[in-house]
Amino acid sequence: MFDLTGKYALVTGASGGIGGATARALHAQGATVTLSGTRAERLEGLAHELGERVHVVACDLSDRDAVDALVPKAEELMGRLDILVNNAGITRDNLFMRMKDDEWDKVLEVNLTASFRLTRAAVKGMMKRRYGRIVGITSVVGVTGNAGQGNYAATKAGLIGMSKSLAQEVASRGITVNTIAPGFIETAMTDALNEKQREAILASVPAGRLGSGADIASAVVYLASDEASYMTGQTLHVNGGMAMI
């Protein structure tokens, strides 16, 4: 089950917690993986750890030219692209009334617009081959909202709507488009929380722990697999029970 031998994947944000775990998991299932992210050293470190079947393309997703070059580059390196994981995301939290245009724009650009542009580029080759798996990493807050994260939550909700729309367009071509909505996961993003915030969060998670990158990566592996061919336009909530949607 969930064998990805002979499949070619691109993971954005692979220098982060969830992206790194996702790249590892896809690779462990047999896929060839292109790692993309902003921190070249970390990407190279991960590539070194994985050994074969791995490529690195550093990319700043706030740079549209770089974004547009990423999928063609990955296709050139691997020969084709079967699995796209739009994982990269940033936060610029602020109270809604204090939120700067720049904080809004930057988060929209990286989290949503880059995902749109990468997906648009990737789906072309997938249409020709009648096969593709597109997985967006959204967030529980895209569905529930979160005080202080109006921009971030908007992008995450946007990713869900975008994926559902594309899923309808390309389902007949063997391409599935799904999202995964993590709850609170141990990453640099949640490391920024203070002890009190952590406690408050844990009190709201029935599983009694924060999630790990591997918890999310397992869900990506499933959605990327041949076994998930009838699963499209969906959002998998992986959140230890903190929101049951």
Added chain:
Amino acid sequence: MSEIAERVKKIVVEHLGVDADKVTENASFIDDLGADSLDTVELVMAFEEEFGVEIPDDAAETILTVGDAVSFLEKNTA
């Protein structure tokens, strides 16, 4: 029929699974040949591949009939 028209016709027949005699110059992909909007995108991609040209989005949107495709390709291929 020109050589380009023959190649276009072949792609349309293969892609849409229609009878060759229905693929006339004035046949509209959507209205006459049963294509949906996604099929038209795929046809343009197939033309690009067959003829080694890039068909920009604004040009692609004007290619509605078999004849539109042939005349675009006659003008834009060497």
